Amino acid sequence: MSRLRTEDDNPTEDTPLLQADVRVDGGGDGKGPVAITPLPKAQISILFVLMLVEPILSQSIYPFINQLVSELDIIHGDEKKVGYYAGLIESIFYLTEVVFVIQWSRLSDYIGRKPVLLIGMAGATTSMICFGLSKKFWQLVLSRCILGALNGNVGAMQSVVGELTDSTNMAQVFALMPVAWSVGATTAPLIGGQLAKPHDRWPNVFGNKFWIRYPYFLPCAVAAACAALACLIAALFMKETLKRKKSLHSSASSCEDPEEQASETTVPLLTLLKHPRVLLSVANYGALCLLDIAYRAVQPLFFATPRSLGGLGLPPSTIGLILGSFGIFNGILQALWFAPLVRRFGPKHVHMAGLGAFIPLWILFPVIGGLAHWQGGMTPLVWSMVMLQQVVSVVMDTAYGCVFMYITSSAPNRSSLGGTNGIGQLVAAFVRAVGPASATSLFAVSLEKNWLGNVAKRERSSFKRNRGRE
Structure with a gap:
């Protein structure tokens, strides 16, 4: 693979991040091994925590969504309609994400990756709390729309990976990303399946009328707590990876190469x-x-x-x-x-x-x-x-x-x-x-x-x- 370009390479706007001096499309080019750049382990670990939470937010509702829909008054006792409405709730997240994801990713090029990730996690926390408290179909749809509308996390995370790595260690990070995702995807069904209707399983602990009125709040609250914890960790310890553009009025700007300034333009x-x-x-x-x-x-x-x-x-x-x-x-x-x-x-x-x-x-x-x-x-x-x-x-x-x-x-x-x-x-x-x-x-x-x-x-x-x- 080729290395990421540096500022000394005099790139232009159309110059890709990977140089052509070493091919990106295959190995065995006859050149000796390249030294692998050490990964910033602390920042990568924080990123993996955020990645782990993503499938928990999107998939924790799957074990109980059909039962939840069947208990709503929207199907009027027709069980054949459950799949239709459950599928709509599951898909509305992605449909809303289609509308907003590129705006969030683009915004991260201007305000930074960290603010976008924090907004996404805060929005996810709010969405899951609202979902657990929803008693009407439109409330469920609105909750998932909030999650999709504020979720620009995946694009921002991939941008962070590109800024924390180079061509010698990028594959290591992308190799570990499925691990974080798999842990979250394995945990999500357990949260949704085991914690739904806690008053039936643990009546001595969850005997309050609140848990009877909102039987699916506990799994949603746990998922929201995971998002809130990830948001707190990122807020305290994550470093911004987007390099700020230099002021055009600074004294150093007059000494910069015009092509170098162009390379920093979005x-x-x-x-x-x-x-x-x-x-x-x-x-x-x-x-x-x-x-x-x-x-x-x-x-x-x-x-x-x-x-x-x-x-x-x-x-x-x-x-x-x-x-x-x-x-x-x-x-x-x-x-x-x-x-x-x-x-x-x-x-x-x-x-x-x-x-x-x-x-x-x-x-x-x-x-x-x-x-x-x-x-x-x-x-x-x-x-x-x-x-x-x-x-x-x-x-x-x-x-x-x-x-x-x-x-x-x-x-x-x-x-x-x-x-x-x-x-x-x-x-x-x-x-x-x-x-x-x-x-x-x-x-x-x-x-x-x-x-x-x-x-x-x-x-x-x-x-x-x-x-x-x-």
Whole structure:
């Protein structure tokens, strides 16, 4: 990989952060090893605390959201409407984020990364408290809108990574990011599932009428407390990473190189949108998010779908165990092997391998379903195929670290890191808002038309006939 440019390199507005003297798209260039710059561990640790809280805020409501919606007067006793309204509550966060994320990321280029992160965490704390106290559907929607509207954290965090690292140690940070995210994603369902309706589980402790009237306040309050604690830690100990522009009226300004002054100028948003490197990296990010969110949405549906329709017919507890084990497994392996892989093969080849992993991931769905039909249940062979799919998904997940590196290095200069990452998060938020509904709708159509069911029945009949002949 190449190194980040310094002020001595006389960059211009269109100069990427990564130089071309050492290729970014592959290893094995014949040059000797480059010394790895030590990471600022304290600042990186604070950043990981903020990252850990993100999935807790977005996913802690998932275990109880269907039950919460079913208790509202909006469905009028029709349980079939629960999925529709629950999906709307889950998606409204991403839809609101689409509108505001790029503004927050762009604002971080002017006022700094730290203020944006603090505002995001404070807004998240308020949102979760409001969600736990909501008794009407519109109140739930408004609470999630607040969370999405004030959430510019992910783009700002990636900008901080770009400013705290260089090309020798950037892969190490992006390797550890899935660990923080996996810890949060594993903790979130536990918070939402175990702490909902505490008056039923611990009546001696939570016997007050407040907990009966607001049965879902405790998990929301715990998530809010996590956000508040992260906000406090960042406020006290996090250092601003955005370098302030020098005053044009200072005596030193007359001695500065005009090209150096230009390199500190924030590139306009429209110019960023036309920048080839930015467009290419963001397009790759959008494609990756679309394929990934579609896979994540279909996977639990496939596990829960009856075997007669081509699924596995697994209970929720087993599905949760499979998904939870992936989070832990993925976090550990990413921490151990992502940085060495990038140093050995380069981010381009690792990214291509991650995208290529989607081919076996999707092919394994009908293969696993067919095996479950043929063997009449969850045999060791079927379980081995399920585990193989989990391993392949870990390979796929390496593409995220690579595409984050490309987005960070596509910024024309450091003053445009926030805007560049904001564009990426805008595309990601839009895809994550529409992707699950599109994927699950296609899955529902396939069940309605009985495509996989007919195929499975024909294959199973053929299998039985062949066995009979033998």
